[in-house]
Amino acid sequence: MTNPIIRIKNISKSFGAVRVLDGLSIDVMPKERLALIGPSGSGKTTILRILMTLERINDGHIEIDGEQLYHMQRAGQLVPADEKHLAKARQKIGMVFQHFNLFPHKSVIDNITLAPIVTKGVAKPKAEKRAMELLDMVGLADKARSMPSALSGGQKQRVAIARALALQPEIMLFDEVTSALDPELVEEVLSVLWQLSTETDMTMLLVTHEMGFAHDFAHRVLFFDRGKIVEEGKPDDIFRQPKHERTQAFLKKILAAGHRI
Amino acid sequence: MEWNWTFAFAILPHLLEGAKTTILATFLGFLIAIVLGLAMALGRRSQQPWIARAVGLCADFIRGTPLLVQLYVLFFVLPNMGVVLSPLVAGVIGLGLHNATYIAEVYRAGIESISRGQWEASKACNLGISQTWRHIIIPQAIPPMIPALANYLIAMFKETPLLSAITVYEIMGEALGAASRTYRYLEPVTMVGVFFLIISLVCAYFARVIEERVRIHQ
């Protein structure tokens, strides 16, 4: 029996008086692909941001690969993690954002090689060779020297995926990576994700409103509402026979809005 | 050198006398700056291209040269041409003229921030040019300018010590006078510094309050 690679134990998160996550627990097994779905404001992004250490938790514990994320051992006691500990924990995790967050002053290839070169000390030629392989994979080898401003949204997002992969994370977080895109560009990004799911065995957490894709992509689907998991299960079960009425209502609304499953 | 309180108290009345002149010069200079600045801003918008060009060039030249040298010109050169100004008048004109070129930019930005739609709507309401300015443009353009104008007032205040170079007995002039009589610089110069620091901090506080107000009103 293997251990979970991500272990979220009873975490809570508030913004001011608003409790966004409320005693949430999730275990994610290595190589597992998880889809997080739910209405707007239910806390999906917040979970990913917490795993990426972009937000702090108010309560609870998170373990990545058996190591505490927000806490560390000091003199036999658990104390809040310092920046050094966080940096070490972050090595295993990569994230792709809804709005790409590319560095506008760097070319495509420099966006990808920056982190390997400065955080891991990879030699430049080696980093560039690896970057070219990744660009090839996402179908943008010819754009290596372009500036991000010269790319379409779909291309930007594919560069952002390549950039995150360049650090070879064990866990990838995708936060609505297609919702800032024009509809005709969604497919090119989803096909990259699909390729990742078939060719690698990374652990992936996907927040999406693309229910059809979530169905095919994920091993397990979590339906969120108001900071809590309302229902979870295999894609077929959640999408075809949702048990909880809030899941049913949510899916009905999504379907009515023209999304397909 | 030890701080000498007796000496400090002895020169305090002189410094306070000088402070009055400092404040007077600041406000007179500011008055000149806001009036001349408006004239420059309007001159730059003139329909006659050569007027606009000439005003622009003059403003650039004044802005590109030191206030101190301009003060020298007003004080040393003008008398040769038959224009004799008292130190204070020369100082106030120099201070006002120099800062008018900056304040003209504040006006320009303020006027340009009013969208073309406002002009067009005024036309559609059948307002004349002067009515448009009076009722539509100026009331909208002025509030956002106030913080910037306040900043220039504070900046001018801190520039007034320069006037001591043309023998205006503002606070710095008084301090340097006392210092050269006694060869003690510590107390007079430090006291002037404290004077400026206190007034600046108070002004900065009020400037922030005004800025908040303006923001809320928008």
Add this chain to the structure above:
Amino acid sequence: MIESLSLILKGLQTTLALTVFSLTLALGVSFLAGLGRLSKNSVVRATVIAYIEFFRGTSLFVQLFWAFYVLPFMGVELSPMQAAVLALGLNYGAYGAEVVRGSVNAIGRDQWEGCVALNLTPFQRLRHVIIPQAIVIMLPPFGNLAVTLLKSTAIASLIALPDLTYQAQLVRNQTGQTLLPFAIIMIIYFAVSTFIKSGIQIAERRLTIGADRAQPARSI
């Protein structure tokens, strides 16, 4: 006439040297204080705020006289040039610090978060991502500061530093002419200001070309 001109040219050298030295000091201090202002450490922040408020609050003129006339009594003997560089550098550093802070703050949160996701250290975030973008925003205000600093160097003549303004006064005293020396140095000051401004404009254009400035505002 020739003699007057050579006096003034010597003054130009001094003015240029003073400008370059003070600008260098001001730039260094601007970055230190501007980034310190953004530090998480509240002691650092408070120190920097005190520095900025102090140097912006007490007039540059007073600072210059203090550096030249009062510091010697505290055992720090400075030449006119040293006193002027110190006063101008620290004074403009305080204004520059606000420029640095403002430009760094103008870089969107998405850029910082991108850095965290790539596991860059706080220093690497600044060095590779934030400052290169912030520099483009800083250039115009720094250009204005540089021109203002150049103009402010004239007050160093009042502590007997033989700069342009001092030499013009000297010529006035020696020859009795008033218009000519002042007109000449005004033209020189104007030429140097214009040179600085166009230098900044060129740099700005260079930095902007190729960089991704044209990104449309995100609609979220």
